[in-house]
Structure formats: C-alpha cells, structure tokens
Amino acid sequence: MTSKLTGTVALVTGASSGIGAATARLLAEQGASVALVARRKERLDGLAAEIAQAGGVALAVAADITDSAQAAAAVQQTVEHFGRLDILVNNAGGAGFYVEHGSSKLLDTPFEAVEELFRLNTYSPYIACRAAAKIMKDQGGGVIINVTSVSAYSPGAEVHAYAAAKAALHALTVAWSKDPVLAAHNIRVNEIVPGAVETRNLTNRIATPEGRKIMESGNPMGRLGQPDDIAAAAVYLASDEAAWLTGTEIRVSGGAR
Numbered sequence: 001m002t003s004k005l006t007g008t009v010a011l012v013t014g015a016s017s018g019i020g021a022a023t024a025r026l027l028a029e030q031g032a033s034v035a036l037v038a039r040r041k042e043r044l045d046g047l048a049a050e051i052a053q054a055g056g057v058a059l060a061v062a063a064d065i066t067d068s069a070q071a072a073a074a075v076q077q078t079v080e081h082f083g084r085l086d087i088l089v090n091n092a093g094g095a096g097f098y099v100e101h102g103s104s105k106l107l108d109t110p111f112e113a114v115e116e117l118f119r120l121n122t123y124s125p126y127i128a129c130r131a132a133a134k135i136m137k138d139q140g141g142g143v144i145i146n147v148t149s150v151s152a153y154s155p156g157a158e159v160h161a162y163a164a165a166k167a168a169l170h171a172l173t174v175a176w177s178k179d180p181v182l183a184a185h186n187i188r189v190n191e192i193v194p195g196a197v198e199t200r201n202l203t204n205r206i207a208t209p210e211g212r213k214i215m216e217s218g219n220p221m222g223r224l225g226q227p228d229d230i231a232a233a234a235v236y237l238a239s240d241e242a243a244w245l246t247g248t249e250i251r252v253s254g255g256a257r
Helices: 018-029 041-053 068-084 111-139 157-179 180-184 209-216 228-237
Strands: 009-013 033-038 057-062 087-088 142-147 185-192 249-252
Touching: 009 018, 009 057, 018 033, 018 041, 018 057, 018 068, 018 228, 033 041, 033 068, 041 057, 057 068, 068 111, 087 111, 087 228, 087 249, 111 142, 111 157, 111 185, 142 157, 142 228, 157 180, 157 185, 180 185, 180 209, 185 228, 228 249
Parallel strands: 009 033, 009 087, 033 057, 087 142, 142 185, 185 249
Antiparallel strands: none
C-alpha cells in the first residue's frame, strides 16, 4: 500500500497507545495528516514526533473525550489546524482496565461504572461524529469509522455493560449510514469489529502464561490480534477502495464471533 490517503486529514481518538496509535501510524504512512487525540499528552507528543521523523504529519490534541465539550473541541482544533477533516476514527473505548468494575457481573457492577462505560464507548463517539459530520457535510464528503467489539455481538456476563455500550455504537453506525443527509453528502459510516487484541484492555487477562494460553486457545486462529491488524482495516475503509461501503462491519477477530 502506498499513499492511498495523500491530502486527507484524519482524527484518531484513543491514539496514545494500542489500536489508536497503530492506526495513526498507518494512516500517516499512507499520506494522511493525523490529529492524535487522547488524555496522555506526553504519549501523544512522542507519537507525533515519531510520525514526523518518518516523514509524516501529526498534531497532538490532549482531550478527555468522555467530556462532551472536549470531544467537540478536539474536532474543531483539528479543522482549525489542518483546514479540513476527512476521516474520523472513533477508537477510544474500553472496559475494566479503564473503568473500575467495568468488567464485572451484574451484581458487582455499580451503576456509576455503567454510566462511565457508556460515556467512553458510546457518548463520546456520538459527540465526535456529530461534530465531524457537520464539517464533512460542508466539504462534500468524509469517512467515519467506529471501532466496536465482538462483545457487542456475543456478550459475556463479565462485560455485559461494556458489550451493551458497544452494541449501542453498532446501532448508531447502522443508523448513521442510512441518514439521508450524510449519504447525500458522501459521508460513509462503517464499523470495525475487533476480537481480542493485545492491548492495555487485556493486561490483566494475559498477565500470566496460563491466562495468555486461555485467551489464545479460545480463538479459532489460535492467537491474539495485534493493533496493526485493526489499523489495516481502518486504512482500507478510509480509502477510495471502499468508496461504496457504508453501514458495513468488518470483523477483524481471527474468526471469533
């Protein structure tokens, strides 16, 4: 793949590590200027420097996207800096590693954790999508990519609230793809459905060789996903090769359902 995205501007949430960082790197490799959005400014600065050293262009935007004002401001800052916004990757999300009691069964999950999971996994993408769609409408096109989870389709008891939040994002993806205004202005809305990917979300579950073996053996392909697996799907969806794809889910899960 070479320079599929030259001249475009992308915004990636949760860009400080894992899937978000890998996606930002690959988008930049393909020619996109990338706004890196997350809370950890020092990590964003490091990634921006790495991308610049490789010949790319990146802007670090420190923001807590669970805050509606900050999420909308991140989109606005991107447009003010680069002059446009062509690609939004709503990657930020998570369960127990990021939200206390976020990977617990019903009777062990306080409602405050449920609220936080929905703010992170559903509300923040909603706010970012709405802000980005306004910009893309005026430009005459754009791409919105929402990162959900196989948990949205096959929820486990321990991640019931996280799964519900991701299922809501799936429903929004389908609904937005059918929005006549977005469709008329060539705004495509698609979804990547990752399986178990080796990121901070899985830290506790793969901390021991036994835990890792259990996670790997539960996957049809016998391994955990890597952030680059998801990043490759994002680049495809962002490119003109996917020009007639909207309302589509790409399951990148090693066969897990």
